Amino acid sequence: MPSDAAYMERCLELALKGLGRVSPNPLVGCVIVLDDKIIGEGYHHNFGGAHAEVNAIAAVKDPKLLSRATLYANLEPCAHYGKTPPCANLIVEKQLARVVIGTPDPYPKVAGLGIRMMEKAGIQLTTGILSRECSMLNRRFFTFHTLKRPYIILKWATSSDGYLSPGKHLPENRERWWITGSLANTFTHKWRSEEDSILAGMNTIISDNPGLNNRKWSGRTPLRVVIDPDLALNDSYQVVDEAAPTLVLNHRLNKMLGRKEWQRIAPDGDRVDETLKVLYQKGIQSLIVEGGAETLNAYLDAGMWDEARVWSGKKAFGKGVRAPELSVPPASQAQIGEDLLHLYFNKNNPMLPAQTA
Numbered sequence: 001m002p003s004d005a006a007y008m009e010r011c012l013e014l015a016l017k018g019l020g021r022v023s024p025n026p027l028v029g030c031v032i033v034l035d036d037k038i039i040g041e042g043y044h045h046n047f048g049g050a051h052a053e054v055n056a057i058a059a060v061k062d063p064k065l066l067s068r069a070t071l072y073a074n075l076e077p078c079a080h081y082g083k084t085p086p087c088a089n090l091i092v093e094k095q096l097a098r099v100v101i102g103t104p105d106p107y108p109k110v111a112g113l114g115i116r117m118m119e120k121a122g123i124q125l126t127t128g129i130l131s132r133e134c135s136m137l138n139r140r141f142f143t144f145h146t147l148k149r150p151y152i153i154l155k156w157a158t159s160s161d162g163y164l165s166p167g168k169h170l171p172e173n174r175e176r177w178w179i180t181g182s183l184a185n186t187f188t189h190k191w192r193s194e195e196d197s198i199l200a201g202m203n204t205i206i207s208d209n210p211g212l213n214n215r216k217w218s219g220r221t222p223l224r225v226v227i228d229p230d231l232a233l234n235d236s237y238q239v240v241d242e243a244a245p246t247l248v249l250n251h252r253l254n255k256m257l258g259r260k261e262w263q264r265i266a267p268d269g270d271r272v273d274e275t276l277k278v279l280y281q282k283g284i285q286s287l288i289v290e291g292g293a294e295t296l297n298a299y300l301d302a303g304m305w306d307e308a309r310v311w312s313g314k315k316a317f318g319k320g321v322r323a324p325e326l327s328v329p330p331a332s333q334a335q336i337g338e339d340l341l342h343l344y345f346n347k348n349n350p351m352l353p354a355q356t357a
Contacts, residue, residue, distance in 0.1 A: 002033075002036060004072070005129055007031050007038075007070075007072045008072055008074060008129045009133075010029070011028075011030060011052075011072050011073060012029060012074055012137055014031070014042070014043035015028050015052065015074055016029075017043050017045075018045060020193045020194040020195070020220065021046045023047065023286070024047070024141075024144075025047055026075055027043075027138055028052040028053075028073060029044075030042050030043065030071065031071075031072045032066070032069050032071050032072075033070045033071075034065050039059075039060050039065060040058075040059035040061075041059060042056035042057075042058070051077075052073060053073060053087040053091060054090060057071075057090060057094060066095065067094075068097055069096060069097060069098075070096070070099070071091060071098070071100070073099070073101055074101075074103070075101070075102060075103055075105055076101050076103070076104045076105040076112070076114045076115055076127075077101075077114045078105065079109075079110050079114035088114035088117045088118055089117070092117065092121040096123055097124065098123065099118055099123055099125050100127075101126070102128075102134030103128075103131050103135055103138075106141075106142055106146050107145050108145070115127070136352065139151055140195075140285045140286040141285060142351040143306060144280070144285040146350075147349070147351070149276045149280050149304075150196065150279050150280065150284050151285060151286045151287070151307070152276075152289065152299065152305045153195065153309060154288075154300070154307070154308040155191070155290050155309045156290070156291050156324065157180050158310060158323035159179050159315050159317045159320075159323075160312070160314055160315060161317060161318065163319070163322060164291065164292060164320070164322070165320050165321045166317040166320035167319065177317075179311065179339075180311045180338075181338045182337070183336055183338075184339045184341070185216065187336060189215060189217040190217040191288065192212075192217070192221065192222055193218065193219030195286040196222055196284045196286045197224070197247075197287045198222045198288045199224075199225040199226070199227070199289050200212060200225075200226060200227075200290050200291060200295065201226075201227045201291070201292060202226065202228050202229070202230070203295075204290070205226060205228075205233065205237055205239055206232070207292070209237055209238055209239075210238065210290075211239060212224045212238075212239050212244075213241075213243035221244035222244065222288070223245055223247060223284065224244055224245070224246045225248075225249065225275070225287070226247070227275070228249065229250050230250070231250055247282075249274070249278065271298065272302045272304050276304065293322065297324055303348060305346055306345065306349045307343070308342075308343070308344040308346075309341065309342075310330075311339050312339060312341075313339050314338060329344075330343055331343050331345050
């Protein structure tokens, strides 16, 4: 007989299909079970679309079965009107016999209201099933609503002898200095499609002229964020093309650029804190920081990071710009093509499971 945990695992599998498509909503999957058999399942496909519970209920061929069934969801069903009506209301209306929830919803407009609504209706409730796994899945959403900032992912590649790059080189020769192979590059573009924003400093923009867009994976390109203290950004750089909006942050706002999709903001004070404050105010739930060394180290020194994805390649430089170093062991590592990927988590984020580094 399958356990509650087994059905919750299926919820997590379904929920993950919405990654990169549902933000700023959370990732949610739902299954409906009767007599140890799944009779309906669904997930939240895209922002503004039907929620997981609605899709799962609609998938049940005989609605009369719902009053004897158990509904599983990795997150507390919503209890407020947003883009769609409250899922908790629908569950009460359909008279589900039992509801099993992975974690409560930290969003202030829900935050236990959905649970109380269903309890009041006499529905049998079970909570906390695979709660760590459910929290980990929605770590972006939970961090944003609990810590009032985006979830921060640092990403870089290091040579076999510990360098980010061999130093200054001409942009037209940059492929010669690539540390990782094509498969790692594809992973990088996949990751971009999953997050709300991506950031780089002007040193990286000037030396590498990256597009910071998603060209090698289906899905969106994130909001591009450039730290430009000297207002050096201009039309010669790829980061201001038509692939996505670009947000430019600087400390000396003395001119506006004409392109309508550019937005310049002059923050006050520490650039890391101010950048995160601006992104939080814009509802940006996740941020990939792709470097270079000065920018990456600024986030590490401030302790403002949640996850680090570090590629290790076989190429050696002998000298150049040193790669950042982390004082915690990797939570995992994997061989991806010719390159090694190390994954780190910051134990200071209470949203992350305790067993991470």
